[in-house]
Amino acid sequence: EGCVIGSRCRLFSGVIIGNRCELLDDVTLYPHVVLYDDCLIGNRVTIHANSVLGADGFGYRTQKGRHVKVPQLGRVEIGDDVEIGACTTIDRATFGATRVGYGTKIDNLVMIGHNCQIGRHNLFVSQVGIAGSVTTGDYVVMAGQVGIADHLHIGDRSLLGAKSGVHKDVPPDQRMLGAPA
Secondary structure, eight states: OOOEEOTTOEEOTTOEEOTTOEEOTTOEEOTTOEEOTTEEEOTTOEEOTTOEEEEOOOOEEEETTEEEEOOOOOEEEEOTTOEEOTTOEEEOOSSSEEEEOTTOEEOTTOEEOTTOEEOTTOEEOTTOEEOTTOEEOSSOEEOTTOEEOTTOEEOTTOEEOTTOEEOSOBOTTOEEOSSOO
16 A cells, blocks of 8 residues: 555565555565565665565563563665665664665675664675664675674774674774674
């Protein structure tokens, strides 16, 4: 209900598109991609098989000794010329939008948490895990299995080596490796 599908979009078998989604022109969704409600997919975006965009973020508060889910009411917005690899997940924001910027390329098996703001032309290699509310500048590179703690900023043109564990903000133009990085 309320979806808009642009020109020349290609939707392969098993694709699920939730309510109020908008796909701009030349979008390709490979088999079994799932877009939850309220996703915006930019022009010339490719999303590979079994990826899920817009699922609830991992948000809980403890109340009377129990974990109680915090409602996730936001959306996901994917910029133009983005490619998203197979089995990647991008969570909806709690409020507002989780965003992936223009020209970013995301490999298979990457997880981007709720409320993240990913800059332009980032490269994320397989098994990167980005916790909620992380922001990145432009041209950031994260090699395989990098893990980013929540509420951090990764500066423009920074490169994080494979299996790095990042728990502090990273200034622009840094090269980091290790756990902790």
